[in-house]
């Protein structure tokens with residue numbers, strides 16, 4: 001075989017391997033049952049309950065914690081829930097939608113609806129944990145429909161300590177594929 005062809009084949013194989021490795025999903029994330037652990041203390045779990053899905057999200061921060069679903073690219077067009085525990089211990093929560101690769105705005109400001117129901121929230125020892133329920137099908141164009149057993153691209157992120165707002169950029173963020181089993 002001519003050297004040129006050999007090199008071409010090697011390059012094609014390499015490109016395939018790189019594409020696979022660069023698929024955008026993080027390695028070493030533990031998904032078991034209805035629970036995802038990105039790192040100790042940075043977790044997500046869910047439970048289907050009637051016409052709702054209940055999520056518990058936790059992250060090692062005193063600022064905001066968030067999950068997002070099904071972006072088209074980067075942060076674009078994902079359906080987000082962002083929440084934090086404020087200085088009086090109250091949960092502040094907002095449903096957002098990805099308006100660009102690195103931007104998002106509240107569903108309400110975009111003409112949609114806020115459908116999330118807070119169940120609990122606490123901030124303790126530098127850790128924030130929020131539980132909330134979302135309708136399986138809110139009818140809002142800025143939300144996703146949740147179907148048991150379906151696989152979603154889930155974005156997880158949290159803000160720096162003290163980021164009691166919906167706008168400070170993340171301290172950490174990741175993207176993974178999760179099958180939302182019942």
Ligand code: HEM
Pocket residue numbers: 024066067068073074075080082101102103155156157166167168169170173174175
């Ligand atoms: C609160 C305000 C936010 C700001 C200002 C912001 C800003 C940005 C910026 C500048 C980038 C590109 C640089 C980088 O990779 O770090 C980015 C990427 C990213 N953000 Fe955000 N973000 C925000 C909220 C969120 C939220 C709530 C999530 C998920 C729940 C999220 C998930 C991601 C992911 C997964 C990426 C990487 C996308 C990719 O490279 O494919 N972000 N963000």
